[in-house]
Amino acid sequence: MAEVAATAPALSLEGVTCTFPSPDGRSSGYTAVQDASFRVADGEFVSIVGPTGSGKSTLLNVAAGLLRPSAGRALSFGTPVSGINPKAGYMFQAEALMPWKSALENVAAGLEFRGVAKREALDQARPWLARVGLDGFGDRHPHQLSGGMRKRVALAQTLIVDPKIVLMDEPFSALDIQTRQMMENELLDLWASDRKSVVFITHDLEEAIALSDRVLVLSAGPGSRLIGEYKIDLDRPRDVAEIRMTPRFLTLHKEIWDQLRDEVLKGYAQTKLR
């Protein structure tokens, strides 16, 4: 058994279909994702791109154990996900910080949720604040921090519990481009030092390519399917701003965008229909 666990993927989705009931409960419901199967290896950084409404967040929710698929299943390190995935840390697009707590307390909260005593949690939170470049900002509350700083607090809050797989749903999309690129580089530095598995959801194909080992493409809904898988063979370590200017990046971008473009147009049309 131990041997199986050691080689099991960090995440494995097998034939996952998610159908949501219709609001009136009468029609057959809306199938967001159809028969999605993919694996994320231990230590791998995988991004999922797709048009709006293609089920990216839905797949991440299945991986996190927040949503039970209508068919198929998710496994994390060989264990079927049923209920909250204890191996996963989750970082959303929306602000998840508690406004009444300081930055330090917000980071510590990640541990307190898992039952660590407050004093111990605060002690462990201090080095994490430093790791995300916020040494000296521990007493500030979220409204006293910039958007980028708040993202760093959220990142530390996610990573402090030492998840084996990090699920990120457009975590930087609300940031301006410079802050966003800084955060992306910081994320890559943290990832390089700990080598956790990451599943990263984004609308932004450039961001996906710059960060990832592999990019998966979802088709437009309804019934979105995984229609493309691209290995990103760019050297590491990477600077996300510089890597965008390399010829290989541009080739990869063109190749993936050729497939994604039509789906984005279909997805846009769908949003007008629904």
Ligand SMILES: Nc1ncnc2c1ncn2[C@@H]1O[C@H](COP(=O)(O)OP(=O)(O)OP(=O)(O)O)[C@@H](O)[C@H]1O
């Ligand atoms: N709880 C729900 N009930 C009904 N429909 C839902 C529910 N959650 C998601 N959907 C629908 O499923 C589809 C996929 O949603 P999802 O949020 O996963 O897409 P997405 O690719 O992450 O979108 P975006 O890029 O716009 O964030 C959408 O059409 C959405 O309206």
